[in-house]
Amino acid sequence: xxxxxxxxxxxxxxxxxxxxxxxxxxxxxxxxxxxxxxxxxxxxxxxxxxxxxxxxxxxxxxxxxxxxxxxxxxxxxxxxxxxxxxxxxxxxxxxxxxxxxxxxxxxxxxxxxxxxxxxxxxxxxxxxxxxxxxxxxxxxxxxxxxxxxxxxxxxxxxxxxxxxxxxxxxxxxxxxxxxxxxxxxxxxxxxxxxxxxxxxxxxxxxxxxxxxxx
Numbered sequence: 001x002x003x004x005x006x007x008x009x010x011x012x013x014x015x016x017x018x019x020x021x022x023x024x025x026x027x028x029x030x031x032x033x034x035x036x037x038x039x040x041x042x043x044x045x046x047x048x049x050x051x052x053x054x055x056x057x058x059x060x061x062x063x064x065x066x067x068x069x070x071x072x073x074x075x076x077x078x079x080x081x082x083x084x085x086x087x088x089x090x091x092x093x094x095x096x097x098x099x100x101x102x103x104x105x106x107x108x109x110x111x112x113x114x115x116x117x118x119x120x121x122x123x124x125x126x127x128x129x130x131x132x133x134x135x136x137x138x139x140x141x142x143x144x145x146x147x148x149x150x151x152x153x154x155x156x157x158x159x160x161x162x163x164x165x166x167x168x169x170x171x172x173x174x175x176x177x178x179x180x181x182x183x184x185x186x187x188x189x190x191x192x193x194x195x196x197x198x199x200x201x202x203x204x205x206x207x208x209x210x211x212x213x214x
Contacts, residue, residue, distance in 0.1 A: 107170050113182030116175055120167070121183075129187035136163060142187040150194045151202060153180045159208050167212075168207035171201035 088094060108116060118127060121141070126132055129142030146152055157176045161168035167176065173196035180199075184190040 015017055025079050059145055108175055111174050113178035113180075114186070116171070116179040117182050120170075121179065124164070129183070140153075141183050144188065147183055147188050148190050148192075150180055150184060151193055154199050154202050158202055158204075166208045168203075173203060174199075 011171075071119050087093070108119070110116060124138040125131065126138075129140060131140030131142075132138045141147060154176055156164065157167045157171065157180065159168070171179070176199045177194045177196045181194040184192060184194065
């Protein structure tokens with residue numbers, strides 16, 4: 001009986017030893033590599049060392065195979081966008097249209113309340129003042145009892161409200177009075193007169209979010 005137990009223990013010990021040796025060999029094999037073997041780190045180093053040529057696809061791949069003639073393929077590499085064909089800032093039609101809307105540098109010049117409304121307010125509140133909602137909510141200004149108070153509207157123009165920006169530095173007192181008058185008279189049926197003096201009563205020296213230390 002004792003011999004049988006001893007033989008069994010020896011067999012288990014030998015099996016355990018072989019298993020351990022196999023595990024060590026496997027682990028050491030995973031950590032070993034040839035000096036010239038490519039790794040993720042070495043590949044990234046090589047890519048970083050290479051100068052990027054953003055126009056390389058101009059004469060190769062789909063650009064050449066689909067969109068270019070043989071003569072164009074043989075021509076020297078050029079930028080896909082011809083910068084010389086772009087208009088100068090002074091002649092840019094989009095900029096001209098933008099300046100016509102603002103009539104000045106980051107500010108309005110006109111005192112026409114209707115134009116001021118359609119240039120600065122209608123994009124969110126719509127041209128008839130009906131408001132809109134979707135990605136955001138833009139309350140209607142037409143048929144809105146809050147618009148009966150000219151000071152309510154003036155205060156929002158000066159200080160902004162939630163997602164609406166402040167027009168403190170973009171409109172002067174006369175312009176704010178004009179657009180408020182348009183909202184009250186044209187989009188609603190309120191008869192009260194709005195003056196630049198009304199705006200002056202609420203205007204303060206520091207625009208919203210200004211640095212108070214300046």
